[in-house]
Amino acid sequence: MSSNGSRRRDITVADVAKAANVSKAQAARALGNYGAVSEDVRERVLAAAEELSYRPNELARSMNTGKSNTIGVVVGDIENPHFGLATRGITDTAKKSGFNVILINTDEERAAEVDAVQVLLDKRVDGLIVAPASSTETQHLQRVQDSGRPLVLLDRAADGLQIDTVTVEMTDVAYESTRYLIEAGHRRIAFISTLKSAVPYSEGVQLDSSQIAERVNGMDRAFLDSGLTLPEDLVRLNAGDAESIRNITREVLLMPDPATAVVASDGLIALSVVEAIQEMDLSIPEDVSFLMYDDFAWTRLTSPPLTVIAQPVYEMGVAAAEALIRQIEGRRPAAVPTFTARLIRRNSVGAPRKSELPSEATPSR
Amino acid sequence: MSSNGSRRRDITVADVAKAANVSKAQAARALGNYGAVSEDVRERVLAAAEELSYRPNELARSMNTGKSNTIGVVVGDIENPHFGLATRGITDTAKKSGFNVILINTDEERAAEVDAVQVLLDKRVDGLIVAPASSTETQHLQRVQDSGRPLVLLDRAADGLQIDTVTVEMTDVAYESTRYLIEAGHRRIAFISTLKSAVPYSEGVQLDSSQIAERVNGMDRAFLDSGLTLPEDLVRLNAGDAESIRNITREVLLMPDPATAVVASDGLIALSVVEAIQEMDLSIPEDVSFLMYDDFAWTRLTSPPLTVIAQPVYEMGVAAAEALIRQIEGRRPAAVPTFTARLIRRNSVGAPRKSELPSEATPSR
DNA sequence: CTTACGATTGAGACCGGACTCACAGTGGGT
DNA sequence: ACCCACTGTGAGTCCGGTCTCAATCGTAAG
Numbered sequence: 001m002s003s004n005g006s007r008r009r010d011i012t013v014a015d016v017a018k019a020a021n022v023s024k025a026q027a028a029r030a031l032g033n034y035g036a037v038s039e040d041v042r043e044r045v046l047a048a049a050e051e052l053s054y055r056p057n058e059l060a061r062s063m064n065t066g067k068s069n070t071i072g073v074v075v076g077d078i079e080n081p082h083f084g085l086a087t088r089g090i091t092d093t094a095k096k097s098g099f100n101v102i103l104i105n106t107d108e109e110r111a112a113e114v115d116a117v118q119v120l121l122d123k124r125v126d127g128l129i130v131a132p133a134s135s136t137e138t139q140h141l142q143r144v145q146d147s148g149r150p151l152v153l154l155d156r157a158a159d160g161l162q163i164d165t166v167t168v169e170m171t172d173v174a175y176e177s178t179r180y181l182i183e184a185g186h187r188r189i190a191f192i193s194t195l196k197s198a199v200p201y202s203e204g205v206q207l208d209s210s211q212i213a214e215r216v217n218g219m220d221r222a223f224l225d226s227g228l229t230l231p232e233d234l235v236r237l238n239a240g241d242a243e244s245i246r247n248i249t250r251e252v253l254l255m256p257d258p259a260t261a262v263v264a265s266d267g268l269i270a271l272s273v274v275e276a277i278q279e280m281d282l283s284i285p286e287d288v289s290f291l292m293y294d295d296f297a298w299t300r301l302t303s304p305p306l307t308v309i310a311q312p313v314y315e316m317g318v319a320a321a322e323a324l325i326r327q328i329e330g331r332r333p334a335a336v337p338t339f340t341a342r343l344i345r346r347n348s349v350g351a352p353r354k355s356e357l358p359s360e361a362t363p364s365r
Numbered sequence: 366m367s368s369n370g371s372r373r374r375d376i377t378v379a380d381v382a383k384a385a386n387v388s389k390a391q392a393a394r395a396l397g398n399y400g401a402v403s404e405d406v407r408e409r410v411l412a413a414a415e416e417l418s419y420r421p422n423e424l425a426r427s428m429n430t431g432k433s434n435t436i437g438v439v440v441g442d443i444e445n446p447h448f449g450l451a452t453r454g455i456t457d458t459a460k461k462s463g464f465n466v467i468l469i470n471t472d473e474e475r476a477a478e479v480d481a482v483q484v485l486l487d488k489r490v491d492g493l494i495v496a497p498a499s500s501t502e503t504q505h506l507q508r509v510q511d512s513g514r515p516l517v518l519l520d521r522a523a524d525g526l527q528i529d530t531v532t533v534e535m536t537d538v539a540y541e542s543t544r545y546l547i548e549a550g551h552r553r554i555a556f557i558s559t560l561k562s563a564v565p566y567s568e569g570v571q572l573d574s575s576q577i578a579e580r581v582n583g584m585d586r587a588f589l590d591s592g593l594t595l596p597e598d599l600v601r602l603n604a605g606d607a608e609s610i611r612n613i614t615r616e617v618l619l620m621p622d623p624a625t626a627v628v629a630s631d632g633l634i635a636l637s638v639v640e641a642i643q644e645m646d647l648s649i650p651e652d653v654s655f656l657m658y659d660d661f662a663w664t665r666l667t668s669p670p671l672t673v674i675a676q677p678v679y680e681m682g683v684a685a686a687e688a689l690i691r692q693i694e695g696r697r698p699a700a701v702p703t704f705t706a707r708l709i710r711r712n713s714v715g716a717p718r719k720s721e722l723p724s725e726a727t728p729s730r
Numbered sequence: 731c732t733t734a735c736g737a738t739t740g741a742g743a744c745c746g747g748a749c750t751c752a753c754a755g756t757g758g759g760t
Numbered sequence: 761a762c763c764c765a766c767t768g769t770g771a772g773t774c775c776g777g778t779c780t781c782a783a784t785c786g787t788a789a790g
Contacts, residue, residue: 012746023770028747035749036767058487059428060746064775068424070467070488079453081446088444091470100484102435103468105456119465122423123435271662278666297636298663301643377776388740393778400779401737425776429745 011054019048072120072128076108089317108133114140127324131155135210150327154320157210166320173341174218185351186261190234190252193265201235245272260352261289285350304347311341376419385413437485437493441473454682479505492689496520500575515692519685522575531685538706539583550716551626555599555617558630566600610637625717626654650715669712676706
């Protein structure tokens with residue numbers, strides 16, 4: 001039936017038409033289910049198509065419908081379960097509306113992202129979802145916008161651009177969780193993030209990610225409201241691979257006036273931070289309190305279970321896909337829902353070891 | 366410069382040609398960098414293209430080159446870090462050779478898989494990588510093969526089909542790890558897998574996944590070589606969502622002659638199994654020994670750290686992509702490397718609680 | 731001063747569908 | 761018996777590139 005190997009040219013409508021003894025136009029109509037076709041012709045064409053196991057060439061179809069039924073997704077790292085889950089939300093939703101997904105990884109590098117966006121545009125995807133590496137360098141996103149192709153941002157906003165964006169409001173949980181730590185007695189709270197930055201953090205430094213900026217703002221406000229100030233020297237950016245994260249962790253825990261609590265900005269960082277803490281033979285929460293962003297299943301299995309800030313990642317993926325598809329289908333109305341994160345108190349936060357409460361200031365009530 | 370909104374028709378070679386005052390053919394040559402073009406024309410064309418910010422339509426290009434520079438990847442679940450990592454290996458490698466990846470999720474459902482493969486074929490991808498849900502129902506894969514489109518299988522083989530396949534040899538580690546458990550004194554060892562099966566496991570049941578079949582075979586041989594028999598009632602298939610996994614775990618640990626060790630077939634199962642064990646207030650390894658497939662970072666953070674079977678997942682993704690690209694580029698030679706898994710002994714395996722060593726048989730040396 | 735050959739160049743075919751247009755039948759309305 | 765509105769149908773165009781082919785040009789060889 002189907003023996004001879006490769007080189008076989010694909011079956012086209014023309015082939016089917018010939019086999020069914022009708023014109024190419026009629027065959028196309030019967031197959032594409034449009035226009036007027038007599039019952040007789042329809043049957044013959046369908047039979048012939050079946051017989052030849054004809055399959056339409058989606059490329060050709062896309063070319064003159066202008067629709068590819070494909071959306072492009074650009075993320076920093078699928079290996080990170082955060083994006084894995086979000087991607088799942090996107091693909092599930094896309095599939096429901098008949099869209100496929102082209103996925104591109106950027107390793108959080110801007111050059112790769114710019115490239116990815118261009119490639120997707122060139123492939124004429126119907127729209128794209130991007131988790132931008134930077135909230136400030138956004139010319140390439142502006143270009144997408146200009147090209148008129150639907151675009152939705154995920155996780156991070158782009159400063160000053162009018163683009164549908166699906167994010168979590170982070171300031172509030174950051175505030176809440178910092179208050180929580182402060183009330184437990186912590187003053188030296190470290191925050192470790194992968195966010196790249198040319199200069200070390202200090203008040204007024206413009207952070208390149210809206211997400212991280214919100215988190216730091218929330219922390220800052222919490223300290224202020226407690227009559228304290230955020231220890232800027234403990235806001236650590238540029239945490240890269242596992243090794244660098246470990247180094248940073250050791251550093252903040254061994255410095256003269258060490259951190260008594262550590263906040264990990266995402267699940268990947270958390271892994272290395274906890275590992276480093278264990279390697280130093282410190283225990284959580286007796287020696288160090290720990291809190292992390294993202295609620296992965298494994299955080300319930302450690303002892304103690306970790307206190308986390310849960311984000312509705314899957315739902316955000318769904319929302320992003322829905323917003324995009326809405327744009328693609330030309331109905332702009334519905335507002336993108338706003339998501340909030342939740343502090344889940346488990347057992348990785350306790351009082352600092354040497355409870356030398358600061359003499360001058362006490363948490364305001 | 367780029368004001369008016371959407372509806373703008375894309376710039377084509379024809380537009381560029383007109384602007385540069387040359388024929389469409391010449392413009393195409395200059396842009397595509399082929400054929401003979403005078404320096405003068407080249408400059409004018411390139412300038413015009415730049416000016417109009419021309420971008421080639423990859424769809425159109427694909428249509429008559431027959432190459433889409435895209436490969437399709439079909440996996441059971443990207444959310445599962447196992448596939449996340451593998452996908453990362455694939456995309457990294459693909460990118461290096463200039464290919465993009467279309468990713469489709471199947472939820473391990475055959476119907477979805479058949480569909481996914483068809484969609485990718487219709488989109489004329491240059492080749493596909495599939496992690497087949499079933500090793501036995503493989504007509505759709507056969508069809509891909511027949512169509513002459515390059516195909517590489519990942520993780521699981523397809524019985525009787527001649528297809529490049531990237532897998533881990535599992536029998537040996539399964540054997541080794543089972544011997545390890547037996548030598549620690551375990552006789553009642555449970556194995557929990559998501560693999561779907563119409564009937565409960567027993568000797569001779571044909572398992573639908575080559576991977577799982579190998580694991581069970583390895584266990585079986587280990588028992589045999591120790592003068593014992595594999596407790597068939599503890600080989601549990603059809604573990605689905607978190608809840609069902611928990612139920613199964615409770616079941617095997619509460620039955621009259623309960624399991625003293627549990628082996629989780631993948632990271633997702635492991636999560637629920639460990640959780641169930643903790644909920645039952647049993648501790649690892651004092652009350653139950655535990656062992657799992659896949660070495661995720663978090664397995665080092667639990668207490669005790671978990672004993673795992675590590676698979677070179679990322680490398681396998683790379684190998685699959687390389688094999689596929691090799692096929693696409695028409696050089697068939699190089700053999701697909703064989704991968705092996707490694708038992709990493711940490712501290713989740715100990716002696717069974719009530720060390721009632723079986724009277725009749727002792728582990729053979 | 732011819733002739734020949736490589737470099738240039740433009741016209742147009744082609745990839746595989748979707749879709750426009752003109753034309754043939756057919757049955758109903760009057 | 762005559763006109764009209766439809767249904768059916770085939771020829772051919774178009775989408776936006778790639779690529780073939782033949783014509784043109786310049787110039788080095790004879």
